[in-house]
């Protein structure tokens with residue numbers, strides 16, 4: 001069987017799956033010297049809820065992200081390319097922790113890649 005007609009959301013194991021991935025992602029951020037400082041003053045619960053809903057929305061799940069847009073959120077952070085790439089690596093680790101297959105991981109990254117220019121050097 002192939003998964004061509006399943007949403008990416010369902011291949012990530014739905015809402016519970018996204019919660020597990022984002023919890024793991026937050027742990028990796030907390031332990032990462034390169035990235036953690038960006039989040040030192042952020043509200044973890046706000047970030048968790050917003051990131052889950054955004055992922056749910058872009059992967060075809062039953063959610064509509066109504067938070068601030070990517071430019072407004074990240075303006076003033078002065079995020080460089082290396083730090084953007086590092087966050088992507090931490091998200092990949094979080095998906096690996098949760099046994100998400102490489103093809104599915106790559107589809108998730110493809111959904112996030114278009115936001116790159118909205119986030120870097122703002």
Ligand code: HEM
Nearest residue numbers: 038039042043047050051054067068079083084087112115
């Ligand atoms: C594809 C990449 C990224 C996406 C899709 C993304 C998305 C988001 C979303 C949805 C939120 C929650 C906002 C809300 O609900 O109000 C958020 C917050 C945040 N993001 Fe990103 N982000 C990305 C990359 C990055 C990078 C590379 C950094 C820093 C290195 C970063 C730092 C932050 C911080 C610190 C917050 C919390 C802001 C606060 O609440 O004070 N993000 N991001």
